[in-house]
Amino acid sequence: xxxxRRRLLGTAAAGALAAAGIYELVxxxxxxxxxxxxxxxxxxxxxxxxxSVVVDEGVEVVVPPLHHEVVxxxxxxxxxxxxxxxxxxxxxxxxxxxxxxxxxxxxGLGVTVAWGLPYFRRYVAGQARRHLPVDTRATATRGxxxxxxxxxxxxxxxxxxxxxxxxxxxxxxxxDSLDSIADGSEALFDELDGMLRVTSIRRGFIGGGFEGxxxxxxxxxxxxxxxxxxxxxxTAELFLGFxxxxxxxxxxxxxxxxxxxxxxxxxxxxxxxxxxxxxxxHLFENLEAWYLNFDHRERVDTTFRPGLDVPVQTLTVPQxxxxxxxPADVSANYAETRRIGHSGSIQxxxxxxxxxxxxDGTLYAKGTAIPQRADFNTLDxxxxxxxxxxxxxxxxxxxxxxxxxxxxxxxDDFRRNRMAMDGVLPDGTVLPFEPRSRGxxxxxxxxxxxxxxxxxxxxxHRSFPxxxxxx
Amino acid sequence: MAFIVLLAVVAAGxxxxxxxSSPGTTATPVAAPCPKAWKxxxxxxxxxxxAPVYCPSWMPPEIDANIDGRFRNGRWVSAxxxxxxxxxxLDQDAGVSREVHVNFRGYPGKTAIxxxxxxxxxKGKTIRKPIPCFSxxxxxxxxxxxxTATVYTANQGIDEWHVLYAWQRDGxxxxxxxxxxxxxxxxxxxxxxxxxxxxxxxxxxSA
Numbered sequence: 001x002x003x004x005r006r007r008l009l010g011t012a013a014a015g016a017l018a019a020a021g022i023y024e025l026v027x028x029x030x031x032x033x034x035x036x037x038x039x040x041x042x043x044x045x046x047x048x049x050x051x052s053v054v055v056d057e058g059v060e061v062v063v064p065p066l067h068h069e070v071v072x073x074x075x076x077x078x079x080x081x082x083x084x085x086x087x088x089x090x091x092x093x094x095x096x097x098x099x100x101x102x103x104x105x106x107x108g109l110g111v112t113v114a115w116g117l118p119y120f121r122r123y124v125a126g127q128a129r130r131h132l133p134v135d136t137r138a139t140a141t142r143g144x145x146x147x148x149x150x151x152x153x154x155x156x157x158x159x160x161x162x163x164x165x166x167x168x169x170x171x172x173x174x175x176d177s178l179d180s181i182a183d184g185s186e187a188l189f190d191e192l193d194g195m196l197r198v199t200s201i202r203r204g205f206i207g208g209g210f211e212g213x214x215x216x217x218x219x220x221x222x223x224x225x226x227x228x229x230x231x232x233x234x235t236a237e238l239f240l241g242f243x244x245x246x247x248x249x250x251x252x253x254x255x256x257x258x259x260x261x262x263x264x265x266x267x268x269x270x271x272x273x274x275x276x277x278x279x280x281x282h283l284f285e286n287l288e289a290w291y292l293n294f295d296h297r298e299r300v301d302t303t304f305r306p307g308l309d310v311p312v313q314t315l316t317v318p319q320x321x322x323x324x325x326x327p328a329d330v331s332a333n334y335a336e337t338r339r340i341g342h343s344g345s346i347q348x349x350x351x352x353x354x355x356x357x358x359x360d361g362t363l364y365a366k367g368t369a370i371p372q373r374a375d376f377n378t379l380d381x382x383x384x385x386x387x388x389x390x391x392x393x394x395x396x397x398x399x400x401x402x403x404x405x406x407x408x409x410x411x412d413d414f415r416r417n418r419m420a421m422d423g424v425l426p427d428g429t430v431l432p433f434e435p436r437s438r439g440x441x442x443x444x445x446x447x448x449x450x451x452x453x454x455x456x457x458x459x460x461h462r463s464f465p466x467x468x469x470x471x
Numbered sequence: 472m473a474f475i476v477l478l479a480v481v482a483a484g485x486x487x488x489x490x491x492s493s494p495g496t497t498a499t500p501v502a503a504p505c506p507k508a509w510k511x512x513x514x515x516x517x518x519x520x521x522a523p524v525y526c527p528s529w530m531p532p533e534i535d536a537n538i539d540g541r542f543r544n545g546r547w548v549s550a551x552x553x554x555x556x557x558x559x560x561l562d563q564d565a566g567v568s569r570e571v572h573v574n575f576r577g578y579p580g581k582t583a584i585x586x587x588x589x590x591x592x593x594k595g596k597t598i599r600k601p602i603p604c605f606s607x608x609x610x611x612x613x614x615x616x617x618x619t620a621t622v623y624t625a626n627q628g629i630d631e632w633h634v635l636y637a638w639q640r641d642g643x644x645x646x647x648x649x650x651x652x653x654x655x656x657x658x659x660x661x662x663x664x665x666x667x668x669x670x671x672x673x674x675x676x677s678a
Contacts, residue, residue, distance in 0.1 A: 230657045231624055288651055292632050295606030295625035338591050338598045439591060 013198040016385030017185050020178055022398060023067070023203050023379075025223050033063045033106070033176065033207070041104060043274040044257065045112045045459050046372065046407050048174060050105030053247055057316040060247040061237075065106035065174040066216065068376040069181050069203050070280060070403060071189070072167040072452075073196040079123055081470050087195045088464035094188050095463060101187075102180060109184045110174040113462045114278045114454035117151055119168040120466070127466035132455070133258050133272050134265045138412035148264045148277055150411035152451040156422040157435045157443040163392070165452035167199055170280055172374065172405060200392070201385040202282065202403050204378030206245070207237055217377045221287070224379045224398035228287025233315055239285050239377050239400050240442070242303050243316035249343070251372040253362060256407040260358040261370070263409045271466075274458035276372075279414045281404045281451040282382045290445045293438075302441020305329070305344035306337045319343060321367025324351045327427040330420075334431045339439040340423060349416040349426040371417065374405040382449040393449070402446075411453045503528035505672040512538030512546075517676040520552040522579035525645060528670035531655065531663045533560040533571045544572070553578045553585075557629060572650035573667070574630055582639045587627040604628065605635055605646070615669040622661075634660050636668050647671070 033052055042049070052063045077087040095111065102109035120128035138146035154162050171188065173181045189196065208216035217239050221229035237243045256276045258264040266273055290299070300308055304317055305325055325333075325344040334340055350371055356364045378384075379398035386392040408414040416426055421443065423431030438444050457465040505513060505526035513526035516538065527536040534542040536558060544557035554577050562569040578585065587604040590597055605623035613620045613636060620636035626648065634657065635648035647668055649660045 225656075227656060230661070288632075288657065291607070291624055292634075292651055293625065295602075297602075297606070298625075336598075337600075338596060 013201070013385065013387065016201050017071070017189060017198070018182065020182065021203075021384060022220070022224055023178060023205065023384075025220060033066075041099060041459070043458050043460065044254065044276070045462050046256070046276050046278070046374075046456050047253070048104060048106060048110045050103065050107060052106075056243060057314060059243070059316045059318050061243055061316060062245045062247050062250055063106075064206050064245050064374070064376075065110065066176045066205055066207055067174070067178050067181050067203075068205070068374070068403065068405075069173040069185060069201065070170055070405065071173070071185060071198060071202075072165070072170045072200045072280075073198045075119065075123070075168045075195060076197055077123075077195045084123060084464060084467045084470060087192075088467045090195065091192060092463035094192060098184050098187060102175075102184065106174065106176045108175065109177075109180045110172070111184060111188070112172040112174075112278070112456060114170045114172065114280075114456045115465060116165075116167050116169065116452055116454050117149060118166045120149070120455075122168075123464070124466040124470055127469045131267065131269055131271050131466055131469070133275075133410075134267060135263060135410040135412045136265045137263045138410065141412075146412060148258060148410040148412075149453060149455040150415075152279065152281075152411070152453045153415070154451070155418050155448075156424070157433075157440065157446075158448045158451075159435075162448045163450045165199075165450055167452060167454075169196070170278070170452070170454050172278070174374065197387065198385075199387045200383040202378065202380055203384045204376040204380065204403050206376040208235075220377070220379060221400060226287065226379065226398055226400045228289075228291055228400065231287060231291035233313070236315060238402070239287055240290055240303075240445075241299065241315055244373070244375070246316065246319050248318070248320040249369050251369050251407070252364070254358060254360065255364055255368065255370055256372045256409055257358075258409055260362075261352075261356055261364075261409055263413060271461060272455070272457060275461070276407045276456045277410050277414065278454045278456050279404070279406050279408065279411070279451070280454065281448055282378070282380070282401060283404065283446045283448040284382070284399055284401045286445040286447070287400050294441070299441070301337070301339055301341065302439070302444075303342050305341035306333045306339045308341070321351070321365065324367045327425040327429055330425060331429055331431065334423070334439075337439075339441070340431060342421060342440075342442045345423065345425070346417050346420045349413075349420045370408065370413065372407040374407070376403055376405070377401070378403050407456065414453070503670055503672075505674065506536075508540075509535065509537045510674070513674055514677065516546070516548070516554060516556065517674045519548050520554050520577065520579055521676050522552060522577065522643060523641070523673050523675050524554070524577055525575065525647075525671035526674050527575070527647075527667055528672055529666055530558070530573065531571050531649065531667070533562075534558045534573065536573075536575075551578075551581075553581070555629070567653070569654050570650060570652045571655065572633070572652070574633065574646070574648045576644075576646040576648075578644040580643060582642060582644045584637070584644075589627070602627065604630070605637055613665060613668070615665055616671075618668055618671065620668055634664060636664050638668075640673075 104110050133148040135146045135148045175181050218232045233241050259273045324347045327348045352368045378401050381395040381399035386394045423433045436443050517524040530536050542558040544559040547555045556575045559572040585604045586601050589600045589602045604627045607625040609622040618638050620638040623635040626635045630648045633648035633650050637646045651657050
């Protein structure tokens with residue numbers, strides 16, 4: 001008798017993958033945005049084609065896919081060459097099946113398979129030593145070899161209980177259709193013949209509201225009855241109010257690829273070219289604290305930069321190259337107000353400080369954003385489903401939060417940005433803040449529960465990277 | 472075992488300056504009168520400030536509005552006759568806090584939103600800045616009997632974490648606010664404030 005899907009994944013995980021739970025409301029509450037069709041499938045797994053752009057309050061805003069899901073897993077596959085290659089072929093076949101059925105667009109289904117250090121250490125340690133990209137900038141700074149993929153750390157504003165995860169693999173699914181996500185997720189994991197043990201399922205949503213209608217996060221929060229839902233502005237793209245997917249605030253095209261900015265040495269091999277790095281974290285958002293303690297003026301000050309002049313109740317604030325803060329600007333803000341802006345503090349490390357021409361000839365101008373964010377709001381607490389409810393402090397009660405997913409050229413690049421958010425600037429300036437102090441704005445109302453870094457191989461090596469090189 | 476703590480809180484000193492009172496004369500139609508047990512304290516307040524004050528006829532469960540009663544958190548009258556009356560009930564059981572906290576304010580002869588001072592201290596340096604005591608007015612006003620209240624959601628001092636209703640009457644500003652904290656969510660606080668505000672009874676100062 002063949003393995004059934006429930007035997008493969010365990011009854012609970014299989015049931016959770018099939019169930020939409022409260023997220024079923026997304027399809028009922030939001031129509032699908034207008035989308036353009038895709039071109040040929042690109043070499044990068046992490047790039048979505050067909051993203052539409054709207055103009056909101058005079059600012060160009062990318063309309064992200066409505067639905068997101070991240071499934072994390074540990075491998076059950078043995079470490080032997082034959083078993084590993086068989087698993088590689090099976091996963092690739094499952095992914096190709098999805099490629100045939102869906103365009104890699106929000107109207108179709110975007111699938112990104114990313115691999116954690118536990119995989120590289122346990123399954124392909126020798127090959128990883130030779131082929132994993134090295135972060136040359138971090139290596140120079142720290143005076144020792146630093147790989148583009150490192151274990152995540154707890155940051156100064158993280159609580160001590162933040163869990164640093166050790167998953168082998170994470171799969172990010174993005175679509176405007178909940179059915180497509182469910183179909184892709186089920187089809188993918190159905191075909192992974194017992195090779196995975198799902199550790200968590202994370203779900204969420206983003207968007208809407210640009211046409212003046214009540215946004216999706218507002219509707220979902222209200223439907224779930226999470227504390228502070230009533231206080232979210234009607235058209236907010238995300239729970240915390242401000243529009244986050246401004247075109248100028250997101251890294252363009254291939255900027256986060258390993259090979260683009262020269263931060264990373266591919267070590268004479270093209271194996272991981274067109275790949276990137278992915279950070280995944282979950283954090284709770286205390287909406288009542290944000291909206292009852294910070295008025296709009298203070299929310300603008302601590303989200304963007306102190307003193308930024310915008311009309312009352314503005315939610316979409318320009319973040320173009322001309323709006324970028326330098327370390328000196330951030331330090332001056334701190335000296336004057338003992339506050340820094342979330343975006344402003346990150347910009348010295350997240351924006352290009354000079355023009356860079358990529359290897360494909362693309363010119364990335366000074367001030368261009370580097371990170372390509374794929375974050376989304378969630379009502380998971382902290383996950384939709386987990387294999388370890390006690391360890392993950394799981395609750396069925398909905399809770400306002402964010403699954404933060406971002407693509408950077410390396411773990412260190414993400415680290416620099418995140419440290420800047422805590423007042424540690426790239427020029428070495430340390431702005432002393434108590435953890436989660438009010439002057440850090442966002443950080444005062446966020447509580448990070450989980451973190452992990454992953455490597456996203458190029459599409460051609462997305463399945464069990466380096467396994468084919470194992471002798 | 473649950474126990475009740477009555478909290479004494481020092482009121483934040485918002486507003487200031489001299490003013491003259493201008494007692495209103497309009498009768499307020501109400502469904503319920505100011506309860507007898509509460510009325511004496513509110514009448515004394517009206518007499519002290521020399522201006523009309525609003526006596527509640529309903530309060531959220533757990534507390535009452537007896538200024539001389541066990542839920543009194545404080546009664547302050549400033550030199551300019553602006554006043555603050557605060558009631559609180561606080562319950563702590565097995566590490567879980569529950570609180571019902573309601574404040575009433577009046578600014579006889581003034582209608583401007585008062586100014587508070589934000590103090591922000593990091594590593595020993597304190598930054599002080601004047602800010603409005605009541606911020607983030609919501610677009611939808613609440614029409615409650617003959618009161619049309621603006622809802623403020625980001626407030627300062629003793630009204631921090633409170634939803635605050637503010638309205639003007641005969642050249643004076645009045646407010647009622649309630650803390651958003653267990654057992655009352657934001658929507659329940661709005662419900663409570665609606666009912667409290669609708670049931671307010673205006674008391675004139677004694678001749």
